[in-house]
Amino acid sequence: MYPTVAPWGEIIENNVIEDTVVSLLKEAVTSLPKDVLFALKEAEKKERSEIARTQLRTILDNIDAADRLTVPMCQDTGIHVFFVSGRITPDLEEHIRAGTLRATNEIPLRPNAVHPLTRENPGTNVAEGLPHVVFHPSSVDYTEITVMPKGAGSENMTALAMLTPSQGVKGVKKFILDTVVSAAGKPCPPTILGIGIGGTADEAMALSKKALLRPLDQKNADSSVAELESDLYEALNLTGIGPMGLGGDTTTLGVNIEIAYCHTASLPVAVNLQCWAGRRATARIYPNGRVEYLTRGGSE
Amino acid sequence: MNTPLSHEGIKNLKLGDTVYLSGTIFIARDEAHLRALKFYEESKELPVDFNGGVIFHCGPIVRKEDKKILAAGPTTSARMNSMEPKFIELSGIKGIIGKGGMSKDTVEAMKKFGCVYFAFTGGAAVLAAKGLENVKDVFWLDLGMPEALWVVEANDFGPLVVAIDAYGNSIYDEVSKNVGKNIIDSKRILGLE
Numbered sequence: 001m002y003p004t005v006a007p008w009g010e011i012i013e014n015n016v017i018e019d020t021v022v023s024l025l026k027e028a029v030t031s032l033p034k035d036v037l038f039a040l041k042e043a044e045k046k047e048r049s050e051i052a053r054t055q056l057r058t059i060l061d062n063i064d065a066a067d068r069l070t071v072p073m074c075q076d077t078g079i080h081v082f083f084v085s086g087r088i089t090p091d092l093e094e095h096i097r098a099g100t101l102r103a104t105n106e107i108p109l110r111p112n113a114v115h116p117l118t119r120e121n122p123g124t125n126v127a128e129g130l131p132h133v134v135f136h137p138s139s140v141d142y143t144e145i146t147v148m149p150k151g152a153g154s155e156n157m158t159a160l161a162m163l164t165p166s167q168g169v170k171g172v173k174k175f176i177l178d179t180v181v182s183a184a185g186k187p188c189p190p191t192i193l194g195i196g197i198g199g200t201a202d203e204a205m206a207l208s209k210k211a212l213l214r215p216l217d218q219k220n221a222d223s224s225v226a227e228l229e230s231d232l233y234e235a236l237n238l239t240g241i242g243p244m245g246l247g248g249d250t251t252t253l254g255v256n257i258e259i260a261y262c263h264t265a266s267l268p269v270a271v272n273l274q275c276w277a278g279r280r281a282t283a284r285i286y287p288n289g290r291v292e293y294l295t296r297g298g299s300e
Numbered sequence: 301m302n303t304p305l306s307h308e309g310i311k312n313l314k315l316g317d318t319v320y321l322s323g324t325i326f327i328a329r330d331e332a333h334l335r336a337l338k339f340y341e342e343s344k345e346l347p348v349d350f351n352g353g354v355i356f357h358c359g360p361i362v363r364k365e366d367k368k369i370l371a372a373g374p375t376t377s378a379r380m381n382s383m384e385p386k387f388i389e390l391s392g393i394k395g396i397i398g399k400g401g402m403s404k405d406t407v408e409a410m411k412k413f414g415c416v417y418f419a420f421t422g423g424a425a426v427l428a429a430k431g432l433e434n435v436k437d438v439f440w441l442d443l444g445m446p447e448a449l450w451v452v453e454a455n456d457f458g459p460l461v462v463a464i465d466a467y468g469n470s471i472y473d474e475v476s477k478n479v480g481k482n483i484i485d486s487k488r489i490l491g492l493e
Contacts, residue, residue: 051316051471054459055421062424074423075361075371110361110371153376153422173490181479185400185472186376188422235486240478244399244422246461247475277423 017092017143020283020291021099024147025080026107028281029072032063033295035215036192036278039253043190052248056190059243059276074277077109078149080131083213086140086284093133096145101126112152134206144294146213146282154187154275160205163267172197172269173232179271180236180252185245188275190253192216193232196270199260207258208272213280216254229255243276253278303454304352305394310416313462315469319418320458324451325397325432326355329375331447333383335440340390347439348451350391356420357398358428359446367435369452373425374399377417385409397460401472407464417464419471431457 032040040063044056066073082096103109104125111123113130125131159179163171176195183191196207219226232255242248253276262268282294301309303323313319326348328336339346357380360372377398380387384406387393394415396402399422410417420428437451463471487493 051461054318054461058421058424058427058459062421062427065426065430069426071426072371073426075359075373075425076423108361151423170490170492174492177483177486177490177492181483184476184479185422188399231490235489238482238486238489240475240482242475244419245401245475246419246463246471247478275423 015095016285016289016291017095017145018099018102020145020285021082021096021147022103022106023291023293024145024281024283025100025103025109025149026070027293027296028147028149028279029074029077029107029109030070031067031296032073032278033215033280035217036253036276037063039216040190040276043250043253047249049242049248051246052242052250055243055246055248056250072107072109073279074151075110076151076153077107077112078151078279079112080125081148081150081209082131082133083136083146083148083210084133085136085144086138087143087287088135088137089143092143096131096133097126100131109149142284142286144282144284146280148209148212148280151188151275151277154191154273157183157187157273158205158208158271160201160268160270162201163269165265165267167267169228171267173228173235175269176232176271177235180273181239181241183273184241187273188277189241189245190243190250190276192253192274192278193236193255194272194274195255195257196272197257197259197268198262199268200262201268201270203260204268204270205272207260208270211256211258212272212274212278214256216256220257222259225257225259229257303354303395305354306352307394307414310394310414310466313416313465315462315465315471315474317462318458319460319462320431320456321354321395321397321418321454321460322456323454324353324436325454325457326350326353327358327360327372327450327452328355329357329359329447330379331443332440332449333380333387335443336391336449337383337386348437348449350393353391353393354395354397355393357396360429360432360450362435362445362450367438369429369432369435371425372428372432373423374420374428376400377402381406388413388415401463401470407468407470410464410466411468414466416462416466417470418460419463420458420460428457431455
């Protein structure tokens with residue numbers, strides 16, 4: 001559907017955003033981004049444990065079947081986190097909510113959103129606070145939307161520590177290692193680690209989720225942070241937790257760290273775990289209504 | 301292997317063995333366990349015969365029109381820990397399929413009454429659905445689709461890994477011990493100690 005232009009010159013995007021959200025959710029739950037798929041395939045090649053290789057092969061076969069049949073790769077289609085950047089229009093969030101509702105019925109997605117206290121389930125995945133939408137406005141002319149469906153198995157293993165500055169980098173490393181070891185097989189490893197260091201407590205948590213958006217083949221631009229990523233990656237894969245906690249060389253597919261300056265008396269560290277189904281899909285919507293799908297390539 | 305499982309059949313299974321199951325499998329998670337235990341307690345007749353059977357910890361997505369299973373990955377077995385020892389004793393099941401393993405008490409009950417635990421890959425919902433296509437029956441639908449007791453015909457359902465055998469051995473215990481040793485190397489790389 002193409003946009004129409006209002007008499008005062010403002011472009012009305014009709015259902016372009018809503019349609020794009022449905023397409024992105026469908027893409028995200030039925031196929032994995034190239035970098036995650038590549039990491040899983042590489043892991044299978046390098047894995048020495050036979051049980052672990054069976055787990056990785058099963059994961060890859062399952063991804064293949066989901067892609068071929070266009071059905072969700074995991075029954076936990078998550079709750080939906082949207083990252084929106086660039087040009088932000090006032091009713092953007094409403095369109096995202098409408099798109100999420102449609103996707104829940106059309107794909108279908110499992111209705112996962114419940115009231116936190118009564119556990120009542122409206123069956124729509126759209127309710128107070130959900131989907132979670134994070135905005136980063138900038139002066140470009142397009143709107144970029146990324147959706148990340150996040151399952152509970154891995155999200156439940158999230159950890160935050162408010163370390164003291166004297167605990168330093170060693171304290172940061174120890175906390176991350178302890179978090180992964182105590183999570184063991186529960187977050188459905190091999191996992192991807194999103195880590196936020198610094199900021200306020202909530203900023204560290206937000207950074208840890210934002211870190212999961214970065215493709216696995218990109219390191220942090222700051223070389224000292226990139227080195228910490230590599231060291232953690234190596235150390236965590238030596239633990240032997242392995243795929244599904246059944247033992248093996250593949251415990252994590254990647255470690256992504258984002259940092260922010262923090263109070264001189266603080267050292268917040270947040271770890272957000274992502275299961276092997278590192279699902280995300282991104283599209284750009286241009287003012288003329290053209291939609292460019294960045295994770296799968298091509299435009300409509 | 302075919303279900304129902306025999307005592308001899310499961311005694312031959314070793315940790316790490318890969319198994320594909322065919323035959324009747326019961327899908328039962330939290331609420332179905334609770335209700336079954338209540339039935340046993342009240343000496344009420346159960347709608348199915350669990351003896352020698354295999355249960356799958358799973359909350360499936362089932363298409364309403366034709367009862368076709370669309371997605372059926374395993375759920376975290378640990379949530380059934382408080383109920384499973386009693387359930388194993390009273391139901392006579394010989395196999396459990398799930399993810400993440402189970403508590404010491406459950407492993408003890410498995411050893412005592414003869415039962416094995418099969419791990420199925422978390423999240424592999426499409427492959428699982430492929431092996432469990434035909435729903436033969438469903439009971440206790442009032443508990444909701446994921447919590448009902450589904451009776452399905454498995455067709456080479458797997459690969460399943462024998463993660464807890466009938467002798468009380470557990471892969472999860474072995475891995476945990478190994479991690480305890482390996483962590484020394486992890487810490488060395490990170491300059492901790």
